[in-house]
Amino acid sequence: MKAIHFGAGNIGRGFIGLLLSQAGYELTFVDVSDVLVGAIQAKGSYTVELADGSGRMIEVHNVNAIDGKNSALVAEAIAGADLVTTAVGVHILKHIAGTIAQGIEKRLTASVTAPLHVIACENAIGGSTQLKELVYGHLPAELHAVADRSIAFPDAAVDRIVPLQHHEDPLHVTVEPFYEWVVDRSATLPGFQEIEGVHYVEGLEPFIERKLFTVNTGHCVAAYHGYLRGCSTIQEAMAQEAIRAEVRAALQETGAVLIHKYDFDSAQHDQYIEKILGRFTNPYLSDEVERVGRSPIRKLSPSDRLVRPAMLAAEYGLKTEHLVQGMAAALHFDYADDPEAVEIQSSLKESGLSSTITRYTGLAADHPLHQALEAAYNQVKQQA
Ligand SMILES: NC(=O)C1=CN([C@@H]2O[C@H](COP(=O)(O)OP(=O)(O)OC[C@H]3O[C@@H](n4cnc5c(N)ncnc54)[C@H](O)[C@@H]3O)[C@@H](O)[C@H]2O)C=CC1
Numbered sequence: 001m002k003a004i005h006f007g008a009g010n011i012g013r014g015f016i017g018l019l020l021s022q023a024g025y026e027l028t029f030v031d032v033s034d035v036l037v038g039a040i041q042a043k044g045s046y047t048v049e050l051a052d053g054s055g056r057m058i059e060v061h062n063v064n065a066i067d068g069k070n071s072a073l074v075a076e077a078i079a080g081a082d083l084v085t086t087a088v089g090v091h092i093l094k095h096i097a098g099t100i101a102q103g104i105e106k107r108l109t110a111s112v113t114a115p116l117h118v119i120a121c122e123n124a125i126g127g128s129t130q131l132k133e134l135v136y137g138h139l140p141a142e143l144h145a146v147a148d149r150s151i152a153f154p155d156a157a158v159d160r161i162v163p164l165q166h167h168e169d170p171l172h173v174t175v176e177p178f179y180e181w182v183v184d185r186s187a188t189l190p191g192f193q194e195i196e197g198v199h200y201v202e203g204l205e206p207f208i209e210r211k212l213f214t215v216n217t218g219h220c221v222a223a224y225h226g227y228l229r230g231c232s233t234i235q236e237a238m239a240q241e242a243i244r245a246e247v248r249a250a251l252q253e254t255g256a257v258l259i260h261k262y263d264f265d266s267a268q269h270d271q272y273i274e275k276i277l278g279r280f281t282n283p284y285l286s287d288e289v290e291r292v293g294r295s296p297i298r299k300l301s302p303s304d305r306l307v308r309p310a311m312l313a314a315e316y317g318l319k320t321e322h323l324v325q326g327m328a329a330a331l332h333f334d335y336a337d338d339p340e341a342v343e344i345q346s347s348l349k350e351s352g353l354s355s356t357i358t359r360y361t362g363l364a365a366d367h368p369l370h371q372a373l374e375a376a377y378n379q380v381k382q383q384a
């Protein structure tokens with residue numbers, strides 16, 4: 001079984017690559033970083049370290065890498081693969097879609113009928129579905145129906161905290177022990193051999209929303225409040241009682257939404273929240289607030305971890321105060337090395353608060369959440 005994985009970064013090496021290799025796949029990474037590609041090609045292996053105080057190391061052997069800038073070579077590899085996965089960032093999917101389409105076209109021209117599954121392992125709802133649309137945009141229309149018979153794009157939810165790495169070895173990666181990779185079984189093709197270690201479910205929506213609106217909502221709320229209060233890491237932020245309470249309160253709000261929408265057991269969901277809070281405080285990890293807060297435009301967008309649960313809460317008549325506080329802190333994330341943060345800050349200066357809110361959150365000026373966010377934005381800085 002051959003797998004091609006786009007993105008030899010933190011989650012690529014520390015989670016998806018590790019799991020695929022352990023599941024018996026012959027694994028080839030595709031990346032545009034010369035350092036990562038060169039190091040994998042030279043060594044053919046790398047080490048994953050578990051951040052649990054045990055010092056446990058796992059060696060990942062027999063891995064290869066292709067330079068993502070060489071689309072012909074990547075397409076050739078895809079033509080002969082059983083699985084394509086990605087962990088590049090949802091905004092990068094459009095840049096790899098053409099190459100994936102090239103690989104699919106090669107495969108169909110060579111009459112390969114074995115199923116190919118393409119799974120986007122990104123933090124987004126419907127990531128693989130988005131990738132399919134992008135890939136099909138590059139495929140000749142007459143091939144779409146043929147491709148549908150042997151190529152599938154099951155959506156997925158991936159969860160493992162892998163911070164920025166600061167090791168001499170560019171391939172060494174430290175990860176939290178916990179991981180969860182959930183895939184929509186209903187979108188897989190007959191004859192597909194399930195990947196060992198992956199949890200297959202018939203309906204992905206409750207899983208992806210539970211993950212995105214708990215792990216990712218909580219994490220970014222900690223990051224934005226932490227940044228405002230001058231903390232360097234999530235661990236430092238979570239050690240402040242006020243921030244910890246703010247994160248827990250935001251997760252109680254998303255929890256109420258999830259319980260209402262999916263009829264989750266309330267006590268079990270509380271335990272899930274506590275487990276996530278415990279993961280954020282893992283003393284064996286050091287996770288910069290700038291990484292976890294990165295890409296605030298994506299995180300403030302209408303279908304993402306802050307606005308979407310708040311909109312649902314408003315619709316269900318539930319509380320939104322702490323989600324709104326999180327959004328307000330996100331608008332104050334003025335980190336100069338993050339292009340999305342810089343764009344929001346320029347918009348605030350040039351267009352003002354109200355039109356910035358509408359532009360990035362999709363909340364119209366007369367929406368109650370818009371008005372609450374304006375008020376919270378003006379208050380948040382004073383509380384920091
Ligand atoms: N780090 C984490 O804890 C988690 C991250 N994720 C998601 O995984 C994705 C990747 O995140 P990270 O691994 O943290 O980021 P990262 O920045 O460490 O890795 C991304 C990799 O993609 C590569 N890349 C960029 N453009 C490319 C292209 N055109 N072709 C091939 N490779 C390309 C980069 O060179 C980099 O090595 C994101 O969507 C993130 O939301 C999901 C769960 C956990």
Ligand SMILES: O=P(O)(O)OC[C@H]1O[C@](O)(CO)[C@@H](O)[C@@H]1O
Pocket residue numbers: 123158159160161162215216219220291292293294
């Ligand atoms: O910030 P992004 O790119 O959505 O992804 C990183 C996020 O995913 C997580 O790994 C959770 O699975 C967190 O570390 C972090 O909040």
